[in-house]
Amino acid sequence: MNEKVSVVDVTPRDGLQNEAKPVSTAEKLRLIELIVKAGIKEIQATSFVHPRWVPQMADAEAVAAGLAKYTSVRFSALVPNLKGYERAVAAGIRHHEFVVSASDTFNHKNLNRSASESLGLLKEVTRRAHGDGVEIRVGVSAAYHCPFEGKIPAAALLSVVRAVREVCPSRIALCDTDGMAFPDQITESLTGAREELRIPAGEIALHFHDTYGRGLANAYAGLNEGVREFDATTAGLGGCPYCPGASGNLATEDLVAFLHGLGFTTGIDLEKLLDAAEFAMQFSSRPYQGHLLRAHRAGVCAANAAGESVAPV
Template sequence: MTAREVGLPAEVPAEGLPESVTIWEVGPRDGLQNEQAVVPVEVKLELIDRLAGAGLTTIEATSFVHPRWVPQLADAEALLAGLTRRDGVRYPVLVPNERGLDRALAAGVTHIAIFASATETFARRNLNRSLDEQFAMFEPVVGRAVAEGLDVRGYVSMCFGDPWEGRVDPSAVVDVGRRLLDMGCSQLSLGDTIGVATPGQVDALIDAFTAAGTPVSALAVHFHDTYGQALANTLAALRRGVSTVDSSAGGLGGCPYAESATGNLATEDLVWMLDGLGVSTGVDLDALATASAWLADTLGRPSPSRVVRALRG
């Protein structure tokens, strides 16, 4: 069954929302990094091409993290070498350190992302650095990347709750985010890494950033759906003016360093909601659902995305 056969969502525009939203697709990187069985590079390449064919214009392709830490992404060079790049599509990669940047530059990458923590405990567990020490690691990466003409995004993890430290104070997140922007990052992606946020927390965090002088245009959101709040939290962010939303095709993903982190917001579920609100994404929902259904079949299990299951059974 297709979206056209069941009927696309009724379009009822709401006031106070962006006219269009950029979807930052993280499926090939964040979505697959937790898979226990290694996914062949040929499958990853086909997934990326299918996603681009569905109209996604920002597709995070891979990460230059050390293979010992995330074996699933050990094929980063091979993947980028085999990538069929489409006009108008960005293929950013995650870069953890200067060695990762060296590899990214050698591969001809033009957009990178770094991954910071808003909490002390997660910084130590994920980066093996203290909260302050992480910036010493990022400064040369961002400085060199900007000097080379690369665009740099800053992920901030644990923005709402941390499994070891509990609720996270918005001021702590703002402090980390402002340091990344001052360093040279062009955008911050505010991550609900374990999926505990509610819309009121989203409002409070975005308000805290704007009160500190950060334009909403510099903010993106990245929600996990652990407690079923990802779409509600996204809508709250949109009402605050955020117009870049991270999501993962088929709802795949998690975080290998936080066991309570389940899947990302499914790109199909996001597109269904945005289509219904009259917010433009440029994404063909049928083609996207087909791509995710194909991936689910390849991985040998049902798609976590509600919309994929509804459209493809």
């Protein structure tokens, strides 16, 4: 099997946005350079959110200005509203991630508006994006569980996905924002999207946090349903703003080693990705959250890390 899986590294945005200690623009661009060197072709570079809400993203324009030299990499940015959309367009970002939550309470807490207001905004952003030649991916946050409302039933998630598709027929990322999803929920949501909404798995990305160590199990459920696009962060940076101290996103290096072990291709060089993970660790306020970097440092052979079978000792 040589099937390709796209790995979207979201470290500069999701990985850093919860870190209180400021990371300079130069350091962010060095991190991006290392991620690019590892062969990653899609990176979520920043967020055009108001700096009062997320001070770490206050340099969005400066980060965007440092990306032009990478002509073969697709850079995206999160845009929470029209102002963010306009800033991102002005900064030359052509791939935008617009966020709507599957939970109305989460939408209010995270974006300060109702989910239906977000859908109205998405309609306007989609209209403008069409004229501006901008591609939109819609991230559905708290898709499986909400810190305030609890488990999101598949029917509730699918009704939000349906509403999103009615105003914006582009790619969708289902985001397990607090890392509480279980693999059966992933399977149920993807089956429902395919059978009830006629959305093929190829138009869906999955975004996992590893709060409870379920990231790879959930990714495996997605792979089995045909999803071929996953978000992750180098060194597992990130977290959940509602669970202080919790593990971050699924680590890019763990995901890539897992995919290679299953026989998928990613075009990513694991050794170079570990260089990026080591560099990224200086920005983390917690110990390393992934697995591969630790195993590698402990002397586990590269073949094992790459997923080839190694006889147990």
